[in-house]
Amino acid sequence: MIGRLMTMTAHPGRGGELAAVLLRVAETLHGCPGCEIYLISQNAADPDTVHVTEVWLDEASAQTALAAPSRADGPDPANVLALLSSPPHRTDLTVLGGVGLPTADGQP
Template identity: 55%
Template sequence: MSTIPRVGRIMTFTAKPGRGAELASIMLQVAEGLRGSLGCELYLVSRDAEAPDTVRVVEAWTDFASADAALATTVATHADIDLNAVLGMLAEPPEQIDLDALGGVGL
C-alpha cells in the first residue's frame, strides 16, 4: 500500500444518444491539456462498453485543490475545449464521486 496520501475522483458523464464518441474525444483533449499539471497522477478517460454514450473519467491527484485548479486552467487556456459545448451534449448532470486513493498498480 502507498504511504503518500492521494485523492481520487470518478466522474460519470452521460451524453445525449449518439454523442458518446464526441464527448469522449473532448475529454481526451482535456486529458492532453493536463499533461504535466502539478498534482495530476492519473486522468483516464473511458467509454462504458455496455452504454457507449456513458464516459467515465478516473482521476488521481495529490489533493483536490490541485485537481480543481488544473482542470479550470486547462479548460480556460485551451480554445478547443468548449465547456458549454460539453454541457450541451449531456443528457443529465455529471456524477462526481470523490475518493481517498489508497494505492495500487500505477500509484
C-alpha cells in the same frame, strides 16, 4: 491523494463525441502539477456513458486545474456540457494506491 470518478451520459448517439472532447481535456492536463491520473473510458455496454477517473496529489491541485483558464488549443467546459443529457455524477474517492501511482517516497 484524492480521487474522483465522474460518470457522464451523452445525448443519444453522441458518446463518441463526448469521449473525444474529454480526451482533448486530458491532453491539456499533461504536465499539470498534481495530476496523477486522468483516464477516459466508455461503458462497453452503453457507449453514451463515459467515465473520467481522476487521481490528484491533493484537493488544491484539482481545484487549481479546474480554475485554470481554457487553453486556446483545448476544449471549453461548455463543449462538454453541450453533449450531456443530464448533469454529471461525481463520486469522491480515497486513493489507497495501485499500479502507476507514486509511492510515499515519490517512486512509481
